[in-house]
Amino acid sequence: MATNNRAVAYTGNGGVTVKEIEFPELVLKDGPGVNPKNVGRKCEHGVILKVVSTNICGSDQHMVRGRTTAPEGLVLGHEITGEVIETGRDVEFVKKGDLVSVPFNIACGRCRNCIEGKTHICLHVNPDRPGSAYGYVDMGGWVGGQAEYVMVPYADFQVLKFPDKDEAMEKILDLTMLSDIFPTGFHGAHKAGVKMGSTVYIAGAGPVGLAVAHSAQLLGASAVIVGDLIDERLAQAESFGCETINVGNHDNISEQIEQILGVPEVDAAVDCVGFEAHGHNHQEAPAAVLNSIMDATKAGGGLGIPGLYVTEDPGASEEDARRGLLKLDFGLGWAKAQSFATGQTPVMQYHHGLMMSILKGKADIAKAVNATVIGLDEAPRGYEEFDGGAAKKFVLDPHNLIRT
Template structure:
């Protein structure tokens, strides 16, 4: 992934370059469009000035399963939304009030947008900042109902409250660029997977079941191993993704073949339960087994996890659940009301932790694990680098179950046709 030249006018000010990004058009369709060059203001909030912000040249920006929910039409995302909340870049312009971040810094951007000033931010609940979304706590880049902030699947992007939000890479530029595919996972999926593992209580010697072998599930399985789990078992219906999980030491259960998860756990562990479980699937969960039960069953993962987790165990739930799902299989699910067996969880004294990962809680230590070769997260999630203009094809392949984590390189030089 190369870093092209930065062009500035002789007297400073905005960068004299064009912007281009990935835009949601309608269910099943995204396009790559020319965009306005970003300004340090939020036009969706009456031109609110962002003197505390910076403009980044985006070096890597990833396609996320959460983006895919929007592209499938499973949210109320509006046409014209620039997508993307996983951003790694170089600082090229500074707002007047930025003190500690400098031009040329290479940085990771937590997908949570946080002010650093409100009660929740001060308590490190940065996923539910009170000041960055007029409608409810919490905001993110390029996501429906998350504050109107422009997405980062683009050549350039704005980050507000830069001194608070940005994680500066301490290594030299050559080291950062050599590890950029790994470091690109710090904006979301690696901390999110780690959050799922931590909230599930994973520790040395734990047995863990991870529901879902998509990028977040594979990142969670990686985190479980990093935390010292004895056995990590990943369940999915996608054989290629299960192959990926086995490739770095996980046990697997093919849910397209086996509906009885406790029986499979018993074969692996000698008991039909685990110490901890993590839901990395979310609201588009499907039924298990070869008997035609593979239709959508939004509560099936949560109910299964309560069933297979030991009494007094913990469940991490970083998988996305929404309050509005126009494509849901029933009227209750359309408003996020699911048929949970909460009585089972209560009877077993289990702890369930939900919500966005507060990325800032974890990203610095995970960065150090990457820089010092303690983990190879890009390899484990099969990071696949493509030019920005190939994003529509990548979205289509991801929707079909590609066993890849697509990383967009917005400044890649297009290949010369033969």
């Protein structure tokens, strides 16, 4: 068995580096970002994975930009697909050699929330608050999966085993999206109420926005409109049938929607930008997207908000925003009787169904998000290009196992 391990770590200065870290064991050890109450936590219910693919996420980018309280040295990565190489004493149903997708939510399967299917807000994995994730700030300190090997706790409950390993490897660029981005996109569209014939506006043409757009199409939307500031990303949305709006060129989204649909509003809208939102003047305005989608969505419509919002933003230009307080036009949303769905996505509610859609040729998520494979050593370049607005979803291939 291998004893070396390399991983992508936050350097604390707006960048990342690839460095040697400890080979994972079935225990959570002390390290950058690990909650003291989690140190020494035994995980005989867990497995060790040889990472086959692990993706760079926009949520990672928020940390790398210095917009959270993430500590230097934090090992990044919560989108993980891998082969089981070791199982804990208490693991019964997951076997060595299984190829599995790992939900980015860490969930025990035993608390009240997990039993109710709310695996995004598990009560037992993060001493600070409900909910946890790999390689993420204030999430308990579980080591990230942008690495060669990673430990995954509560394996029997959490991991999604692919039925046939060879078939899965043929579709690995689609299946790697099951750990986060595809369920998150589907969740955003579903919670916004997208259904057959719906008209939908999606704020943000990054990978999550593109995943929402593809999900809205799968749900039967009649028109999917995507807004962004970057023409390259808008072109990617157009490549699979979306209408687009460059919001940097227009100060009124409703007028642009009317030009496309004939009416100035949509049935549902999804915010895939989050707290680093910018207004049409390219100036940062954390509540700009939320206010714009309330305005552009019909009375009684739904708003899905998978875009990330935080309780602390040290890089914000305003004091309120530094504490997670936004100038939200909530009265408008209330007056229009709109529904709001926020928070992490409970991946386990969706990943099996989306896996079957991929395996049966009904979903083409890798094409929609422009999945682009790079080696682990190329991660710093991937982060830099992604930060620059590249219309790509970077997939790290630590062991050169992906054929493209």
